[in-house]
Amino acid sequence: MAALLGRSCRKLSFPSLSHGARKVSTETGKSLNLYSAINQALHIALDTDPRSYVFGEDVGFGGVFRCTTGLAERFGKNRVFNTPLCEQGIVGFGIGLAAMGNRAIVEIQFADYIYPAFDQIVNEAAKFRYRSGNQFNCGGLTIRAPYGAVGHGGHYHSQSPEAFFCHVPGIKVVIPRSPREAKGLLLSCIRDPNPVVFFEPKWLYRQAVEEVPEHDYMIPLSEAEVIREGNDITLVGWGAQLTIMEQACLDAEKEGISCELIDLKTLLPWDKETVEASVKKTGRLLISHEAPVTGGFGAEISATILERCFLKLEAPVSRVCGLDTPFPLVFEPFYMPTRNKILDAIKSTVNY
Amino acid sequence: MALSRLTSRSNIITRPFSAAFSRLLSTDTTPITIETSLPFTAHLCDPPSRSVESSSQELLDFFRTMALMRRMEIAADSLYKAKLIRGFCHLYDGQEAVAIGMEAAITKKDAIITAYRDHCIFLGRGGSLHEIFSELMGRQAGCSKGKGGSMHFYKKESSFYGGHGIVGAQVPLGCGIAFAQKYNKEEAVTFALYGDGAANQGQLFEALNISALWDLPAILVCENNHYGMGTAEWRASKSPSYYKRGDYVPGLKVDGMDAFAVKQACKFAKQHALEKGPIILEMDTYRYHGHSMSDPGSTYRTRDEISGVRQERDPIERIKKLVLSHDLATEKELKDMEKEIRKEVDDAIAKAKDCPMPEPSELFTNVYVKGFGTESFGPDRKEVKASLP
Numbered sequence A: 001m002a003a004l005l006g007r008s009c010r011k012l013s014f015p016s017l018s019h020g021a022r023k024v025s026t027e028t029g030k031s032l033n034l035y036s037a038i039n040q041a042l043h044i045a046l047d048t049d050p051r052s053y054v055f056g057e058d059v060g061f062g063g064v065f066r067c068t069t070g071l072a073e074r075f076g077k078n079r080v081f082n083t084p085l086c087e088q089g090i091v092g093f094g095i096g097l098a099a100m101g102n103r104a105i106v107e108i109q110f111a112d113y114i115y116p117a118f119d120q121i122v123n124e125a126a127k128f129r130y131r132s133g134n135q136f137n138c139g140g141l142t143i144r145a146p147y148g149a150v151g152h153g154g155h156y157h158s159q160s161p162e163a164f165f166c167h168v169p170g171i172k173v174v175i176p177r178s179p180r181e182a183k184g185l186l187l188s189c190i191r192d193p194n195p196v197v198f199f200e201p202k203w204l205y206r207q208a209v210e211e212v213p214e215h216d217y218m219i220p221l222s223e224a225e226v227i228r229e230g231n232d233i234t235l236v237g238w239g240a241q242l243t244i245m246e247q248a249c250l251d252a253e254k255e256g257i258s259c260e261l262i263d264l265k266t267l268l269p270w271d272k273e274t275v276e277a278s279v280k281k282t283g284r285l286l287i288s289h290e291a292p293v294t295g296g297f298g299a300e301i302s303a304t305i306l307e308r309c310f311l312k313l314e315a316p317v318s319r320v321c322g323l324d325t326p327f328p329l330v331f332e333p334f335y336m337p338t339r340n341k342i343l344d345a346i347k348s349t350v351n352y
Numbered sequence B: 001m002a003l004s005r006l007t008s009r010s011n012i013i014t015r016p017f018s019a020a021f022s023r024l025l026s027t028d029t030t031p032i033t034i035e036t037s038l039p040f041t042a043h044l045c046d047p048p049s050r051s052v053e054s055s056s057q058e059l060l061d062f063f064r065t066m067a068l069m070r071r072m073e074i075a076a077d078s079l080y081k082a083k084l085i086r087g088f089c090h091l092y093d094g095q096e097a098v099a100i101g102m103e104a105a106i107t108k109k110d111a112i113i114t115a116y117r118d119h120c121i122f123l124g125r126g127g128s129l130h131e132i133f134s135e136l137m138g139r140q141a142g143c144s145k146g147k148g149g150s151m152h153f154y155k156k157e158s159s160f161y162g163g164h165g166i167v168g169a170q171v172p173l174g175c176g177i178a179f180a181q182k183y184n185k186e187e188a189v190t191f192a193l194y195g196d197g198a199a200n201q202g203q204l205f206e207a208l209n210i211s212a213l214w215d216l217p218a219i220l221v222c223e224n225n226h227y228g229m230g231t232a233e234w235r236a237s238k239s240p241s242y243y244k245r246g247d248y249v250p251g252l253k254v255d256g257m258d259a260f261a262v263k264q265a266c267k268f269a270k271q272h273a274l275e276k277g278p279i280i281l282e283m284d285t286y287r288y289h290g291h292s293m294s295d296p297g298s299t300y301r302t303r304d305e306i307s308g309v310r311q312e313r314d315p316i317e318r319i320k321k322l323v324l325s326h327d328l329a330t331e332k333e334l335k336d337m338e339k340e341i342r343k344e345v346d347d348a349i350a351k352a353k354d355c356p357m358p359e360p361s362e363l364f365t366n367v368y369v370k371g372f373g374t375e376s377f378g379p380d381r382k383e384v385k386a387s388l389p
Helices: A021-026 A034-048 A071-075 A087-099 A115-125 A179-191 A241-254 A272-282 A297-312 A339-350 B002-013 B015-027 B056-081 B096-105 B119-124 B129-136 B170-183 B202-213 B259-275 B303-313 B315-325 B331-353
Strands: A030-033 A052-056 A080-082 A103-107 A141-147 A172-174 A196-201 A209-212 A225-228 A233-237 A259-263 A266-268 A285-292 A318-322 B031-035 B041-043 B051-055 B111-113 B190-195 B218-224 B251-255 B279-284 B375-377 B385-387
Touching: A030 A034, A034 A052, A034 A071, A034 A103, A034 A179, A034 A196, A034 A209, A052 A087, A071 A080, A087 A103, A087 A115, A087 A141, A103 A179, A115 A141, A141 A179, A172 A179, A179 A196, A179 A209, A225 A241, A225 A272, A233 A241, A233 A272, A233 A339, A241 A259, A241 A285, A241 A339, A259 A272, A272 A285, A272 A297, A285 A297, A285 A339, A297 A318, A318 A339, B031 B056, B051 B056, B051 B259, B056 B096, B056 B119, B056 B129, B056 B315, B056 B331, B096 B119, B096 B218, B096 B259, B096 B315, B111 B170, B119 B129, B129 B331, B170 B190, B170 B202, B170 B218, B202 B218, B218 B259, B251 B259, B259 B279, B259 B315, B315 B331
Parallel strands: A052 A080, A052 A103, A103 A141, A141 A196, A172 A196, A233 A259, A233 A285, A285 A318, B111 B190, B190 B218, B218 B279, B251 B279
Antiparallel strands: A030 A209, A172 A266, A225 A259, B031 B051, B041 B251, B375 B385
């Protein structure tokens, strides 16, 4: 496959995945917030592969969220550079770069602005390998974008567009929940031989602080993690929403409901087996995400689990999501799937 | 339009001064000719003359409205820091000449559409301070009912189509409005404003091609304040001559800090657009604040640069000098005018602060057209259910 490209294509190799999630979660490291963890991941990625590049709007000075601090100084303006204001151009350019065997790490400044690039992602990136019969691919492409509510973002700085991308075979969609996860997942995404869209919960850039190991490590994609064990109901979520769900689980525990919480991590392709096993144990499922409920990714999870666990379900699958409105300005507290809404849904599902 | 607002204000607030002001305002329609500061640079067209027809009334009007715009933006700055305005706030101080010059050249039938730096353009289109401050603080009395915020001001009666957050997205919309105007034989034009950062968006060129192909009365105005957020124009654009970017579409470069140059250019552009088709105007302007309230504005440019522009090219100072040199008012009268404006703004803020927030049911209104019974569900689909009105 590499030979067909006629260049000395670097074989995409990465450290053994056997040192997976369980080992990482017990290691200690430095206390970092999300943007620092992502920054570290980018430093490692550029360090280990001389043919990787980071570009996007304003990444040169460190980016609007400081995720790319120090990269331009360390690796030079030829590898870390700013682009003009054109998302379609940026992603298209990244696809081309990746097609020539490089790792293109593209930053879209806010996920709300990713739509001009949607055509490039869906029609070009996702289908490149398929339509060329494996002659070409843009596996080296990773698109990073901050997503999600931040308290005052309004219509265009708070959107969660993951559902649009989960509908596209050919790309992967990954969303980390915390700094340690983010670093490992981002490194896996960059080194994954498929184009990946990596959404970072912008709310957690400064808020989330965790011990992050300083070395190079990867967390496997398409493996969900049970972050809290329980017996009465399974909760599935990703990104910043998990923090809210965890609070709801604690509240539910006080009322005697034992909740199992699963972090999906990779939305496409998602780990159906882990969720299925959990629901077969508990018999109830609740999914929560910030994006509007209709057509959100929760619908896909619900339908799949229904197919697989129909006879084991004690109650209908519950979805606690954003409302079917544009992301509002002053009404954000009403719109968001808050912990009380989740708690109410947990209780009504358990008492069905 | 602004004139009647001025006289009504002076009735309410400054009775002792109203006599003095009416001397200035009601009598003088004597024409004055003003030379623009710089000649126009043209691309594929003949530039208009540097002599601009004006009147003393207009001159005072310009001063007053620009001072009002400036005061309004500074007040918005303080409100944001006091956390009464949340979300995003992009301020226009420094660029007032573009808004005022454009208004002076056109009617309310001509449409304007712009990006997110829209407070002053809204004011120029006839928006009231109360509507502005209410919308900024997210109150019911706001022009978008408190649901839009700083970036989404609209005024249908004055053909002001907003107020857009996504960079560059308003330009194809503007060309569509121009198409409708031509189709309906309205003898009106559309001004689609965008910035130097947005000038690199692909959709702009798509819209420009279509406008040129179909001879639409679209005027694309690049408000070049030389920085796309924090990126200087020479870092983002191969060709910073935005007025030439239209290639086959004529263009004009204008000193955007000179309200009369802007007025002349817009008049010229309107005539061109109605007769021949699209034209690009590049307004060479400058913003004193950063990109938005979260940007200090000094990390990518020096304070000397900012204060230099303020000293040499400030649009309000220029008008002030003209007013004084034509003996239309004394220094003291202008100072009093500014004091009155300050009070007007403070009153509007106080009134807006008292205004209630939108009702929670407003969360669901206007997602779709009213009356079609579309339902929006709450989280668990069982309990909370609101029929979209």
